[in-house]
Amino acid sequence: MTLLSYPKALNRALADALADDPAVCVLGEDVGAGLAGLTLGLQQRFGADRVVDTPLSEQAFTSAAIGAALVGMRPVIELQIPSLLYLVLEQLANQAHKFSLMTGGQARVPLTVVVPGSGSRSGWAGQHSDHPYSLFAHIGMKTLVPATPGDAYGLLASAIRDDDPVVLFAPAGALAVREDVTAPLVPVPIGRARVHRPGTDVTLVAVGHLVHDALAVAEELAPEISVEVLDPRTLYPLDRAALTASLARTGRLVVADDSNRTSGLAAELLATAAESGRLSAPPLRVTRPDGTVLPFAPALDRALQPSRDALREAVLTAVK
Template identity: 60%
Template sequence: MRDEMAADPSVCYLGEDVVHSLRGVSSGLAAAHPGRVKDTPISEAAFTGFATGAAMAGMRPIVEYQIPTLLYVAFDQIVNQAQKIRLMTGGQTRVPVTYLFPGSGARLGLAGQHSDHPYTLLAHMGVKTLVPATPQDAYSLVRSAIRDDDPVAVFLPANCLPRKGDVDVAVTVPIGPAAIRREGTDVTVVAIGHLVHEALAVADDLADQVDVEVIDARAAHPFDWHTLTRSVTRTGRLVVLDDTNRTCGWAAEVAATAAEELFHHLRAPVRRVARADVPMPFAPVLERAVVPDREAITAAILETAKA
């Protein structure tokens, strides 16, 4: 964000307590770019709508939400206003807004109302929706989101925030293409966000039993069907990992489309590992029971490999 603000004076930053960076995401931006980082009132609908107007007037706002569930308060402004204005004006108006959700998803101790991971909702509505899993992708995909002329949502998973790694500022990652993080021949596992790392860990643990290919989707929408198709054509088996509810979730869509379009390549039923269809509990022991874990991933891979 600092690099994009330095390169483009139309980029600005909005959100609650972002000048002093309560969440640490906007640290130093206000000092580096005076007047372009604005604290907003505690009204997500208001400042999300404000960002739409600013984008229509030629700015490129980044909107930070302190808690991912605050998306629900601003949902109309994103999917019914910002997302549709370009179509409603016949392409005459652009709405280049980046919606940033740092710390999205469950991590023990975040509490029930802070632990949703609602990327599926925006993907369902056709909003470009990114969920980076690595420091490099976080850097490069955020830059791509800011430069895009349409609304783009970026969910930064809570379980990925502690990860550190080298970042090459010259590397560009476009919106859409997935990444193969581990090549394999027996089972394709496609995951998104922090579950990519869980999949890689399980794949290493099972290396003497099953050769697992791990695909990092990067984007919930648009989804890279080409990469998935090539992989499933080789392995004949598919497991989908998704940290949202099982019913009507992102994994459900990937599994259903794979069953429709890749059935002649599949040698076993597609399996999903996702959240239970319940509100996120507050108690840590119940939280652990609801979210996908390595045990569930391991069982799904082994069942698929043996089918």
Template identity: 50%
Template sequence: MRQLRFLQAMNEAYHQAMGADASVFIIGEDIRGGIRGETKGLHGAFGDSRVLDTPISEAAFTGFATGAALAGLRPIVQFQVPSLIYVAFDQLVNQAAKMRLMLGGQANLPITYTIMVSGSRGGNAGQHSDNPYPYLLHAGFKVVCPSNAYDAKGLMIQAIREDDPVIFIASAMCLPQRGQVPEEIFAVPLGRGDVKREGSDVTVIAIGHLVPEALAVAETVSQKNGISVEVWDPRSLLPLDREGLLKTVRKTGRVVIYDDTNRTCGFAAELSAIIAELAFSSLKAPIKRVTRADVPMPFNLRLESAVLPKPQELEDAIISVRSYAHA
């Protein structure tokens, strides 16, 4: 099977989805030029009416997409910087997220929002460093967060097919990665997690760009400490694969959650609550969370490093839960 980068997989998903369904179009800032590559060639293939460059007004083009969806189209809305979705929060949270329910199911809102997040390595500072998916999960959006090229293509195809709004989180730290991706169009169903590495001693639940880091740490602790680590990737944050989550937790009885959002009210907190409610009797050690600190992201690189979750912290957490013994 051929290898594609994450960006190439996204680009192929766009091309195939738009080729298969004339109601799909894409809108956003500077997408005709394909600056990063994920929208490369779309304008030439589908023209002005289906590849729309917009002014720098997130609230305006987000609202435009809601109206287009209500009229029977399937918009893809691309945000260049994650923090700029806050400008559009009224259109997202008060309109798109609620509209189908407010209308009693009389209309669909098949909108895919692609949000490029930095993962904040390298001094991007506060206004370019957020991973905003906890806010969007709280608002009731379906959210997917692929960690590799295969999942990027499959989840994008499925997101575009959904009749509800879907947030597609693409991390800049995943974009250069290569992986095996089928040429044909295919979809990864929402609500289905994936075991990226089999293990028996500790489960690491990692999200998005932290999955490759978790896999590397799992290999390290296996070689250094003889600990068998299972790495589970939820892929779809809402709907969440609760059955898959509980299966891996019950298998190992020890859990570390590795998430690049704030600790308070973050996704790791929700996963911890689900595990405590539904699999408490299977736990052999307290659940550990390795997350961001509860502060806005600083610009200073040393302070940035102090805020972010790090592989060494994950390694320490794995060793801690593996060695835990009841008093």
């Protein structure tokens, strides 16, 4: 049995990919030092020509990675702050994502973008705390948000092997999670949700680190309410069949989503549930408020994020 941390799981998945496939390479700022944990020790092991420290220009190294992918490489780029995704949105959404679609599959872009520490950390303030995964799901790029170390390993392994561009968000709130690993780590299929806890009264869908809050609330309410905790893992393509099957068991839905409320993932999940016709009560969502810019003050930061108290209240309301 091995106690595996979330950053170490990502690091191991990337190391395994580099060892297995000479086409895999890494680009990013300070990846040689491995400051975010994703690339720790990899430049020493695989060399600076495969784990490449880049200049401070996200547009430049993202464009270079797209070009490398087009000619047969499988690049992984690291963005240390989620807001940096806004800088490279044109390259990812309008170029990498569309090359295959516009060439009938003749051109492929097997590019993986990893954002270790996405979302809020205590005191990181407005320009460092966004969680824009809904934006990439809306675009139609494969979008992953693993909640556990095992899923972090498995989804990153699958992302690197995928022939399409993939964005993987590693939530800051999950980085401290450790997991007992008793079996070999294996790839996790993209597009397949996971039921962490079965239930019969209400489905609680939670994204990323909120899975752990959902499980805590489910355990707390277990004497009176049977809560099923469903983790999408992949936000696009979304496992709608898993959601529909869960709602067939429970008939009620609460969604915990650490992104802004309007046009967020929670809204898409509620729409999917409504279309399924399986609901016996109005669905509820727990999100950040609209237009949220998280402040520097830790107490204010936490007050604007989904909390266990808010999840508990939503579940109790759903089963009234």
